[in-house]
Amino acid sequence: MACRCQAGPPWEEVAGVQSPSAPARPGWGASVGCLEVTEPWDLRPWKGTRVQTPAGAQEKTEARRGTGTCPESHGELQLSARYGPVFTVYLGSRPVVILSGYEAVKEALVDQAEAFSGRGKVATLEKTFNQHGIFFANGDRWKYLRKFTTLSLRNLGMGKKEGEEQIQEEAHCLVEALQNTQGSLLDPSLLLSQAVSNVTCILLFGSRFDYEDEKFRAVVLAAAGTLKEISTSWGQLCEMFSGPLYYLSDILRYLSAPHSRLTDHLSTLATFVSGQIQQHQEKLEPQAPVRDFVDDFLVKMGQEEKASGSGHTDFLLTTVNLLFAGTATVSATLKYAFLLLLKYPEVQDRIQEELSRELGRERAPSLEDRGRLPYTDAFLHEVQRFLALLPMGVPRALTKPTSFRGYDLPQGIEVFPLLGSVLHDPEFFERPEEFDPSRFLDADGRFKKNEAFLPFSLGKRICLGEGLARTELFLFFTTILQNFSLESPSPPGALSLRPAISGFANIPPTFQLRFRPR
Numbered sequence: 001m002a003c004r005c006q007a008g009p010p011w012e013e014v015a016g017v018q019s020p021s022a023p024a025r026p027g028w029g030a031s032v033g034c035l036e037v038t039e040p041w042d043l044r045p046w047k048g049t050r051v052q053t054p055a056g057a058q059e060k061t062e063a064r065r066g067t068g069t070c071p072e073s074h075g076e077l078q079l080s081a082r083y084g085p086v087f088t089v090y091l092g093s094r095p096v097v098i099l100s101g102y103e104a105v106k107e108a109l110v111d112q113a114e115a116f117s118g119r120g121k122v123a124t125l126e127k128t129f130n131q132h133g134i135f136f137a138n139g140d141r142w143k144y145l146r147k148f149t150t151l152s153l154r155n156l157g158m159g160k161k162e163g164e165e166q167i168q169e170e171a172h173c174l175v176e177a178l179q180n181t182q183g184s185l186l187d188p189s190l191l192l193s194q195a196v197s198n199v200t201c202i203l204l205f206g207s208r209f210d211y212e213d214e215k216f217r218a219v220v221l222a223a224a225g226t227l228k229e230i231s232t233s234w235g236q237l238c239e240m241f242s243g244p245l246y247y248l249s250d251i252l253r254y255l256s257a258p259h260s261r262l263t264d265h266l267s268t269l270a271t272f273v274s275g276q277i278q279q280h281q282e283k284l285e286p287q288a289p290v291r292d293f294v295d296d297f298l299v300k301m302g303q304e305e306k307a308s309g310s311g312h313t314d315f316l317l318t319t320v321n322l323l324f325a326g327t328a329t330v331s332a333t334l335k336y337a338f339l340l341l342l343k344y345p346e347v348q349d350r351i352q353e354e355l356s357r358e359l360g361r362e363r364a365p366s367l368e369d370r371g372r373l374p375y376t377d378a379f380l381h382e383v384q385r386f387l388a389l390l391p392m393g394v395p396r397a398l399t400k401p402t403s404f405r406g407y408d409l410p411q412g413i414e415v416f417p418l419l420g421s422v423l424h425d426p427e428f429f430e431r432p433e434e435f436d437p438s439r440f441l442d443a444d445g446r447f448k449k450n451e452a453f454l455p456f457s458l459g460k461r462i463c464l465g466e467g468l469a470r471t472e473l474f475l476f477f478t479t480i481l482q483n484f485s486l487e488s489p490s491p492p493g494a495l496s497l498r499p500a501i502s503g504f505a506n507i508p509p510t511f512q513l514r515f516r517p518r
C-alpha cells in the first residue's frame with residue numbers, strides 16, 4: 001500500500017511560500033501517532049523509521065525520549081524537532097495542520113478560540129454522522145447543541161451532589177459484582193465499561209441496566225468496539241484517502257471487514273438509542289418534570305427545533321455521541337490504571353495505605369476526600385498523562401481565515417492539536433516517558449497542578465464530560481482500591497504497558513487480574 005503522506009511546514013509552503021526553517025524537500029520518514037510521514041515515492045516501515053534531522057534537533061529528540069516505557073512512539077516530537085511546533089502533514093492529498101507541544105496548542109485553542117472552534121473530520125465516521133450530533137456539528141447548530149447539552153446534563157445532576165451520589169451507588173454495584181467473582185482471574189474490561197456506562201445511561205435515559213442484561217452488554221461492547229475500529233491501521237488508511245480521492249476511501253470502507261464491524265457497532269448504538277427515544281416518546285408528559293436528557297430534548301425539540309436549525313437527527317446522534325463517549329473513554333482509562341497498579345505493586349501499596357489512613361474501610365469515598373488523598377489524585381493524573389487516551393486530539397477546523405504564528409491559514413483547513421505531545425511535553429514534564437505519579441506532588445506531598453495536563457483538550461470544544469469523567473475516575477478507582485487488592489498472574493516485569501492499538505485512541509492491552517477482598 002503506497003503511502004503518500006508528506007510532511008512539510010505549515011500552510012504557506014503548500015501555497016508555494018517556503019517556511020524559513022524547512023528544507024526544500026523532506027528527505028526522511030517518521031510517524032505521527034497513526035500518520036506515517038515519508039517521502040511520497042519511498043515506502044518505509046510503519047514503525048521504527050529512521051528520522052534524519054539536523055544534528056542539533058536530533059540531540060533534542062534523543063533527550064526527549066528518556067529511559068522509561070512509554071505507550072507511544074512520539075514521532076510528532078521528532079517531526080516538531082525538525083519543523084517546529086506547527087507544520088503540515090498530507091493525509092493522501094488532504095492537508096492537515098499539526099500543532100505540537102503545549103504552547104502552540106494553547107495559543108491556538110485558547111488565544112484564538114473562536115477561529116479554532118470548528119470540527120474537522122474522522123473519515124471512518126463521516127458517512128454515519130455527516131456533520132450531525134454535538135461531536136461533528138459546526139456553526140450555529142453546534143453552538144445550540146453544546147449549550148443545550150451542557151445545561152440539560154447540569155440540570156440532571158452532572159457536576160452536583162446528586163450526580164456524585166449516583167456514581168457512588170454504581171460503584172457499590174460494581175464492588176458487589178467484583179465480590180461475586182470470588183478472586184477468580186478475569187479481564188475487567190466489560191464490568192468496568194458497564195459500570196461507567198450506567199452513569200451515563202441514568203443521565204440520558206433515566207435508568208441503569210443490570211450487568212447481566214444481554215442488550216446492555218452488546219451496547220457496551222459496541223462502544224468499545226467503535227473506539228477500537230477507528231483506531232486501527234484500517235481507520236488510519238481511511239484517513240489517508242479521505243481527501244479528494246474519497247472514492248478510494250469508499251472502496252476501502254465497503255470492501256473491508258473492519259468497515260462492516262464498525263457499521264455493526266454504530267448501528268447497535270443507534271438502534272439502542274432509537275428504542276429508548278421511542279419508549280420515552282410513548283410515555284412523555286410535556287408538563288411533568290424532565291426525568292432525563294431524552295425527555296428534555298423531546299420537549300424542547302418541538303419548541304426550539306426551527307429556531308436552532310437542529311432536528312431529530314442532531315439529537316439522536318448527540319445521544320449516541322454521549323453514550324459512546326460516556327462508556328468507552330473512562331473505562332479504558334480505569335483499565336489502564338489497574339494495569340499500572342499491577343506493573344508497579346509498590347504504587348498500589350502506597351495508594352491503599354493512603355486510603356486506609358484517610359478513609360478507613362467503611363466510609364464510601366466522596367469527592368470531598370480528594371484533597372486528603374493527594375497521592376491517589378497524583379496517580380490518576382499520571383495515568384491520564386501517560387496513557388494520552390486521544391493522542392492526536394479530535395480534529396478541529398478553522399471557522400475563518402486565520403493568521404497564526406506568522407502563517408496565513410485558510411478557512412476550513414483541518415487542525416490536529418496533538419494532545420499526546422502536550423501530555424509528554426518535556427518543557428512541562430521532566431522525563432515525560434517515565435511513569436511517575438510524584439511529578440504531580442510538591443515537596444510537602446501536596447497535589448501540584450500542571451498547566452500542560454490537558455487530556456480533555458482546551459478551548460471552546462473542550463471535552464463536555466470532563467467533570468463527569470474526573471468524578472467517575474476518582475470514585476470508581478478509590479472505591480475499588482478501598483475494597484480490593486489487585487493481583488496479576490504474571491510477574492510485573494512480564495506486563496507490557498504498550499497500547500494494543502495506537503491510532504485515534506491508545507487502546508490499553510488486554511490482561512487478566514484477580515480482585516482479592518481486603
Ligand code: HEM
Pocket residue numbers: 119134135136146200321322323325326327329330333389390393394395396419455456457458460461462463464465466468469
Ligand atoms: C477519560 C475520559 C475522557 C477523555 C480523555 C475525553 C477527551 C475528549 C477530547 C480530547 C475531546 C475533544 C475536544 C476537542 O475538540 O479539542 C472530547 C470531546 C467531547 N467529549 Fe470527552 N473525554 C472523556 C470523557 C467524556 C465523557 C464521560 C463524556 C460525556 C458523557 C464526554 C463527552 C464529550 C463530548 C460531547 C465531546 C465533544 C465536544 C464538542 O465537540 O463540543 N467525554 N473529549
